[in-house]
Amino acid sequence: MPAPSGRRAASTANPYLVCAAAWAVPGGGHLWLGRYQKGLTLLVVLPLMFAFGLWIQGRIFPFQFSDLLVGLAAIADLGIGVPYVLAKLAGAGAGNVIAITYEYGNTYVIVAGLLNMLAVLDAFDIAVGRK
Amino acid sequence: MDTSHLGLLLIFSAFVSIAFAVLMRDEPREQVLFGAKLFGTFVGSAVLLGWLLYPLPL
Numbered sequence: 627m628p629a630p631s632g633r634r635a636a637s638t639a640n641p642y643l644v645c646a647a648a649w650a651v652p653g654g655g656h657l658w659l660g661r662y663q664k665g666l667t668l669l670v671v672l673p674l675m676f677a678f679g680l681w682i683q684g685r686i687f688p689f690q691f692s693d694l695l696v697g698l699a700a701i702a703d704l705g706i707g708v709p710y711v712l713a714k715l716a717g718a719g720a721g722n723v724i725a726i727t728y729e730y731g732n733t734y735v736i737v738a739g740l741l742n743m744l745a746v747l748d749a750f751d752i753a754v755g756r757k
Numbered sequence: 758m759d760t761s762h763l764g765l766l767l768i769f770s771a772f773v774s775i776a777f778a779v780l781m782r783d784e785p786r787e788q789v790l791f792g793a794k795l796f797g798t799f800v801g802s803a804v805l806l807g808w809l810l811y812p813l814p815l
Binding site for chain 1: 768769779
């Protein structure tokens with residue numbers, strides 16, 4: 627029986643663990659909660675977007691808050707989770723500032739991280755029964 | 758690979774539209790319609806803005 631006022635019943639999963647999974651593996655939170663179509667789509671699209679950004683010579687920004695925008699971009703980059711760690715381990719993300727696609731690559735990488743943060747919030751809402 | 762501005766805009770718009778459609782709509786049919794609208798709006802507004810800026814000197 628559906629919960630009153632359009633709310634769905636909250637999942638039995640710990641919402642904070644769901645958030646951690648959703649951050650670490652794009653789509654992971656949705657997969658955990660049984661939203662397989664959403665989870666699989668995010669699992670394909672977000673890492674692909676991140677990898678494409680690196681491929682076209684985008685940069686993974688350092689945590690350098692003397693330049694605020696660089697620091698904020700670093701936080702956004704980190705939002706993609708495990709693909710960020712794998713890219714760092716593989717030595718990717720140095721960026722090539724003279725490449726014509728450099729700024730585009732940065733945008734892809736940053737937005738992929740931000741979209742995954744949005745996916746984390748969505749997974750949280752599902753876990754607590756708001757969606 | 759296509760490194761034109763338009764090509765990269767199209768790919769970017771496709772990625773973002775898919776992610777937003779999946780997050781904001783539940784039914785597959787709604788997702789497709791919403792994603793297509795988003796994609797069209799992204800591309801259309803970028804092209805329009807490009808033409809509006811065209812007369813301005815760099």
